[in-house]
Amino acid sequence: MRKNSRSVAALFAVSSLLMFGVHAIPAASAADVLTITIGASVPLTGSIAKEGILTKEGYQFCQEKVNALSTSTIGGKQKKIEIIFQDDTSKPDIAAQNLSKFNDKGIKLILSSYGSANVNAQAAVVELNKQTMVDSGGADNAIFNKGYTRTFNVMSPATEYASSMVKAIAELAKPRPVTIAFLSADDGFSKTVTAGGVATAKALGFTVIGPEYFPNATSDVSAALNKIKAAKPDVIMGSVHFVEGVALIKQSKELGVVPKSFAETVAPPILDFATTLGPLAENVLGSAQWTSTAKGQDRYFGTAKSYDAEFKARFGHQATYHNAEASAACLAMVYAIEKAKSIDPDKVRTALSTLDTLSFFGRIKFDSTGQNTFKPMSVIQIQKGKIVTVWPRRDAEAKMLWPYAK
């Protein structure tokens, strides 16, 4: 590497290109099986490694189920999907670069990374390379109002995260609260969530306090709490991630801020939330993309309950909504391939845009921007340390308990 460093680098580059050529899309093997290669760059290390690994598990589970149960054929050949994983170390530029490398190898069908920043970067590259991507990890509406046509999101958009809880409170909370205080992290996703929640709250006749912002990933939200303490809000609605979500509940107690109810995005459905907060987590509301009581079923995973049970048997822990949304994205891709009877990315794209089906995840259908506005988010509540679905009513396992009993 010391002498002729540039030419050595060139030699390496060319030889690695040759190595990659060997791994190009395998053509149908002699055994009448068509292996469909799908690319997935997920964060396996770095700041969002935890969610990235959950996403990988969801994709793997889908791959195993589909390959075990698939009966449909394409061009007379039995189809098998193979997902190739790469680590993007939680960085958006590497997430995008990995997709370009997939494109080099002819891999045009993509399952997304996790996190709105990563998916944002990936969606831009997918559009340029004419690949087709199903998104399971970036819900920010901002990704989908850029006019991209090749990325489809199976999740409910970000604006629904807080809005769904506002609607649930409006419908189920008796006596009806008057004021809702909005506390929010300052990253793009959380701000979109807050904007959606505030709009819904005002439309439904609530008095809105705030929104007050705090830095993303902080464990000290005392400043925001102090600011709304005097107003004595009935409900504190937090657009947060796990760390701020836990801090919010803990510091509210420390500082003596006691509303009738807490409602938070993202954090309550995560199992660690209830175990971390113990009795403080009782009756906290949360919103989730999916719970095991969601209505709908499909031929690969069955119902939400069977997904939950079989996932636990396979991976040793309860399925979270990160696992489910990843499996759902993979499922949507598989359905689109079956519908198009082809792996050509343009045909698959067209099939995705016209897809309308029920699944263990709920309804999967995409609007003109590529977002799934047809599936409502579920609102959960932590009751006796367990996560139960309380809204929409038809999915509810239990009645919503009101107010926060502390």
Add this chain to the structure above:
Amino acid sequence: MPTKASFSIASKSSRTLVASVFGVIALAMALALRSQLPGGELRAVSTIFMFIALSQAWNIIGGFTGYASFGQVVFFGMGGYFAAVVMLKYHFSFWLALPLSGCFAALFAILIGQPLLKLKGHYFAIATLGVAEGMREVVINIADLTGGGAGISVPIAGKFAKTEYLGDGGFYLLFLALAIFSLVIGTVVSRNKFGYGLRAIHQNEDAAAAVGINTVRSKVMAYALSAFMTGIVGASYVFQQVTIFPERLFDVEITVLMIMMVVIGGSGTVIGPLLGALSLQFVSEYLREHFTNVHTFILAGIIILAVILIPQGAVNYLREGIRTKDFSLLTNIRRYRL
């Protein structure tokens, strides 16, 4: 410029000739590669070029002058955000935004350099880190201008896109040009009076002042120069990524990578950072792709070994080795251990 015979006692002009010849050959190969490599590979090699440019920039203030800036990424971010804002809000073309971003970063360097460069050693390092982290927070908070935590996007389609998106091949050439530009600047600085002045400041600042070097002016100029070089790379990066977020553009890890490349390659030389950038980027890319589950460990192990065995950097190790005919790595350990 990469050299082969420079370690021997060849004269300076023949070294320059050999270096230039090799430089031209390398450039021709790099240009030829562009049509050989597919898009993803082009992106990967572009990143290598980007880090070559960045490490050369750091070398000017950190390697030559000896003022190790832990916050160099602030110029990357300021240059990048400047370009994004003028392209988005004032519809500048990229080619106009590019040099302006560099100037903006350089002006910022002159502004903060005056007070900061009075600090020494680790204090200077931490102060620059504070500036970098602080500016990231500022950018997040002036969301009306910069988009804040939601990021900002450079227009690449529609009537506001003054410059057409360069594409993988185009960016390859752009980053290659930036790398060459930085190498040229690095070579010029290492051979002219200004550069010698910087090295004098590194060795003994008071003595340098005593022989008549205006140390304050030299330091600030070096800082501004490295800021300019870093800023234009930041602007190019932003154009390539289209949508950027503050966390990535002010990421302290970028500074650490810059420093690592310079130190592993050999600080205070021109080839050192070049080699460091090439090898480190290449190795980490390769490991990440082929050892998806354990690449972090392997890279950490390589870094630890490299630092223990060749702490003065590869180029300095080789130069001394050729001069003293002693290549033993254990000598290194014996020399530097406590």
Add this chain to the structure above:
Amino acid sequence: MDTFLQVTAYGLLQGGLLALVAVGFSLVWGIMNIVNLSHGAFVILGAYIAWEMQAWTGLDPFLGMFVSAAVLFCLGYVIQRYLINLIVNGPVFITLLLTFGINMALIQAMNLVFTADFRSIQTSYGSNSFGIGEVRIPLVRLLAFLLAIVITLLLVAFVKRTRTGISIMATGMDRGAARLMGIKARHVYALTFAISAALAGMAGTMIATIETFDPSKAGKFTLMAFVVAVLGGLGNMYGALVGGLLIGLVQSWAGQYLSGTWVNAIAFLVLIIVLIFRPNGLVGKAFYAARVEI
């Protein structure tokens, strides 16, 4: 007025926690001129050890922190003696790179062994707080604050009164002279690093009881330690405490009286301003910035 008192009290308590995180880092940097980029990883490791202790044996974290301290003491000793000692005489920022590599490896190891789940230590008194007038004081934060003060005082006593402590300071002032006096510099360096790691472990345990932790938070604690140590100043055992309290107060006031999202920017601004007017930190000793090692 009540809000002001509440915010001030909170700031002081937070400052104590910051000081606890930074004190070990400041010690290593001040005595040995080593910038330990893996300090945050030690803090998180301490948190995990205490968490595991509680999960297995139900040990209360205020006792578990001694276990963390002991384990990290041994780890720190080994790392310094057999890795970092190898490059101490090398160019200045080599230690930066070495500790960066160690940091990478430690974080990834924790990810694999403990998984990246979010964790926190539950205690029955964990969310108690009591009131002094209208001001609420959370119990665990108060205990962490008191611990920070106790540890600072113990450290000061240690380096002034005990033989080992004095030999550590001597080695820090002039390594050559110390060796000539018969002090085993390799051992003393390893001991200093070990103490720093142990303190990091105790800080980690406190963090675990107050907030949630996971491996990706390590960088945040290293950065925190940097800022506080430099602000307070090196070479003085009170430095971390002073720096921590100042940052805690400033952030708390800024959060209340300015918009909540500016707190971090303000902290860095304070750092820069202090460094410009008092280049050696608030209570630091100028000697330490300019010394020459042999």
